Amino acid sequence: MGAGTPAQITLTVDGMHCASCGLLVDDVLEDLPGVLASSTDVKRGRTEVRLDPAVIDVTDLVVAVSAAGYAAHLESQ
Amino acid sequence: MNLWSVFVTGLFAGGLSCAAVQGGLLAGVLARRGEGSPVALRPESGGARSRLRGWPDAGPVGGFLLGKLVSHAMLGALLGLLGDAVQPTPAARAVLQVIAGVVMLVLALDLLGVKAVRRLIPQPPARVARFVRRSGRVGGVAAPTLLGFATVLIPCGITLGVEFLAVASGSAAAGAAIMGAFVLGTSPLFAVLGYAARRSATALRGRLAPVAAAAVALAGVLSVLSGLALTGSPVALALTPSAQPADAPQAVVEEGMQVIRIDVGPSSYEPAIVRARSSIPTRLLLATDNTDGCTTLFVVPTLGIQQQLPRSGETAVELGLLAAGTLRYTCGMGMYSGTIEVA
Numbered sequence: 001m002g003a004g005t006p007a008q009i010t011l012t013v014d015g016m017h018c019a020s021c022g023l024l025v026d027d028v029l030e031d032l033p034g035v036l037a038s039s040t041d042v043k044r045g046r047t048e049v050r051l052d053p054a055v056i057d058v059t060d061l062v063v064a065v066s067a068a069g070y071a072a073h074l075e076s077q
Numbered sequence: 078m079n080l081w082s083v084f085v086t087g088l089f090a091g092g093l094s095c096a097a098v099q100g101g102l103l104a105g106v107l108a109r110r111g112e113g114s115p116v117a118l119r120p121e122s123g124g125a126r127s128r129l130r131g132w133p134d135a136g137p138v139g140g141f142l143l144g145k146l147v148s149h150a151m152l153g154a155l156l157g158l159l160g161d162a163v164q165p166t167p168a169a170r171a172v173l174q175v176i177a178g179v180v181m182l183v184l185a186l187d188l189l190g191v192k193a194v195r196r197l198i199p200q201p202p203a204r205v206a207r208f209v210r211r212s213g214r215v216g217g218v219a220a221p222t223l224l225g226f227a228t229v230l231i232p233c234g235i236t237l238g239v240e241f242l243a244v245a246s247g248s249a250a251a252g253a254a255i256m257g258a259f260v261l262g263t264s265p266l267f268a269v270l271g272y273a274a275r276r277s278a279t280a281l282r283g284r285l286a287p288v289a290a291a292a293v294a295l296a297g298v299l300s301v302l303s304g305l306a307l308t309g310s311p312v313a314l315a316l317t318p319s320a321q322p323a324d325a326p327q328a329v330v331e332e333g334m335q336v337i338r339i340d341v342g343p344s345s346y347e348p349a350i351v352r353a354r355s356s357i358p359t360r361l362l363l364a365t366d367n368t369d370g371c372t373t374l375f376v377v378p379t380l381g382i383q384q385q386l387p388r389s390g391e392t393a394v395e396l397g398l399l400a401a402g403t404l405r406y407t408c409g410m411g412m413y414s415g416t417i418e419v420a
Contacts, residue, residue, distance in 0.1 A: 014190075015190075015286075017094065017184065017187045017188055017195075017198075017233065017234070018094070018095060018098065018198075018200075018231070018232075018233035018234065019200055019201050019205075019206055019209075019231035019232075019233070020095060020098040020099050020102060020228070020231055020233065021098050022200075022206060023102055023206055023209060023210050023231065024098050024101045024102055024105075026210065027101075027102060027105040027210065028101075028105070031105065031108075031109070039203065041203075042195075042200050043195055043196055043198075043200050045192070045195070068101065
């Protein structure tokens with residue numbers, strides 16, 4: 001698994017209603033290989049993810065967050 | 078508030094809105110440590126024991142719930158002490174109850190996807206959230222318990238509402254009991270939805286959002302009604318549990334005074350309806366017998382009377398001459414009430 005240059009992306013996450021939801025989203029994402037760090041802001045419905053793009057792409061993140069019961073998509077820049 | 082109603086609030090509203098998510102957190106902790114069932118997102122999780130696939134370890138789940146129960150009961154005791162120190166008047170209690178209800182109603186709207194209300198729900202600082210996550214990643218065998226204990230720092234809307242009720246209870250014991258009953262109430266759904274079904278099933282929680290919203294909204298409406306009952310609102314009092322007037326007894330007249338004896342139970346005043354006359358001074362004799370709960374704080378909103386009753390004993394409350402009509406009284410949380418029909 002080669003390490004590339006870390007990239008930072010922001011996901012919009014819908015369906016979170018409490019701090020536990022934010023923790024769960026961060027937990028799920030940080031368990032994925034290639035995700036270096038995840039930080040969720042429940043009020044703004046956003047998750048900032050630092051990842052290694054050589055290992056993981058946005059689709060994997062969206063699938064993981066969806067499996068946890070929330071709707072996620074890449075925030076438009 | 079009656080502990081049973083707090084338990085039921087936890088069972089439905091708390092279980093559906095919070096516990097399922099926290100169950101997912103616990104599943105993650107166990108999967109990382111390789112001691113529980115593998116989570117769907119990490120089929121490669123090492124060390125998972127296949128015999129546990131269908132049902133979780135009782136140990137970690139029990140430890141998590143125990144940690145959660147202890148921290149919430151401790152907070153409830155502190156909030157109850159705060160209420161005791163402040164000695165809220167019936168009006169202040171009413172305000173606390175209404176705030177608790179409104180917080181729950183806001184959460185219900187949030188669960189239904191009304192984004193505008195999300196900013197109204199206080200969220201803990203990111204630093205606190207990180208601390209809670211860390212507590213689940215360290216601590217070895219105690220990690221689930223530490224995580225459960227730390228969840229007190231990240232209350233959801235329904236938990237915040239119950240915290241207001243703990244303040245309104247006005248005693249450390251009652252506050253601890255209220256928060257404890259709430260956490261115990263969340264346990265069954267926590268086990269079924271949150272952990273046993275594992276993290277992948279939190280998707281189910283999303284689909285259950287309307288049910289959770291309805292449960293939270295109902296708890297909120299009941300809390301608002303209880304608060305309004307404390308202000309003497311006839312509509313709210315009419316909706317709180319009380320007996321039918323069929324066999325309403327007449328007050329007993331003794332030496333120029335009419336005496337009304339009321340047995341105070343943990344969730345009732347008996348008889349709940351009594352007939353009295355307006356021309357004679359009235360004395361209430363309130364009898365408690367190992368009675369716990371909010372009924373021991375006796376409130377007559379329209380007369381400004383608030384009387385704390387002993388756990389066991391008989392307490393006289395002088396009402397003086399009563400005006401003709403219906404005089405309503407209620408418990409300290411506005412949950413239970415009774416009436417004196419004055420002719």
